[in-house]
Amino acid sequence: MSVLSGIVFWVLGALAVGTGVAVFRVDSMARASYALAVSFAAVGLALLLVDLEFVGVVTVLMMTMEMAVMAVFMVMFMGMNPALMPMSMTHGTRTPAVLAVGCFLLLGSGSVLVPWPTREGSPAADPTASLGLALMESKMLVMLTVSAVLFATVVAALCLAAARTRYDRFGDDLRSRPVDPIRGGVGR
């Protein structure tokens, strides 16, 4: 790691943590989503410093789009211009702050005090190609599992989010009799 890489990492790290704090400090949800997008972009760029080009670019692209979708949801649900409407909606900040500081002290002390082993092996000449080969060969099961999980997510999200329509005759209890306004069939 060169000195320049170290400086760039510290800048990106400070940006990621600073905007991460800003997510819960700014007074509108729109600004919060933009701050989170910047935090993710900073982490994605930091991944590029360790030759994780594919994962870094995927992180930046995916999170940018995700925050755009989040902004749409905020406007849709809140029915106002969230960038102009200050808000402070918390359960209380004292206990979460104490827990967060404790978590940081625990993880941070572990990061510094644990005698980490030295690196074994060296990265491939093209880490992206090696990742692709792994996914198509030895780690194929991971790829198959992720595919099924994502498909299940699509189905589950649709079931949760879709409005109940006139085709929903049974409600949540499929063993009950359907609630039809007019009974069908020959013997009506």
Next chain:
Amino acid sequence: MTLQTVLLVASALFSVGLYGALSQQVVVMVMMGLELMLNGVVLAAAAFWWFLSPSPDGQVLLLVVITAMTVEMAMGFAVATLLHRTAGTDSAESVAELHG
């Protein structure tokens, strides 16, 4: 840039996300806290990959974490939509159950 410094930054991200996930009322803001925690996990996993064992296995683990972030976001938005439709609210405190 060492393993320890990267893990310190990842710890800070995780802790800030934990604060948000525990303190916020609005469902979307709780999701932002969870995303920030996973952001720290991604950074820590990348550091472990680079500084300890730069084999493809670590990259596969990173992809799994990113998939978890995607699933969390999709299901979170779906639950937020369901809450808005059934209870007319986006606050996690206003609902006692997720019964449709």
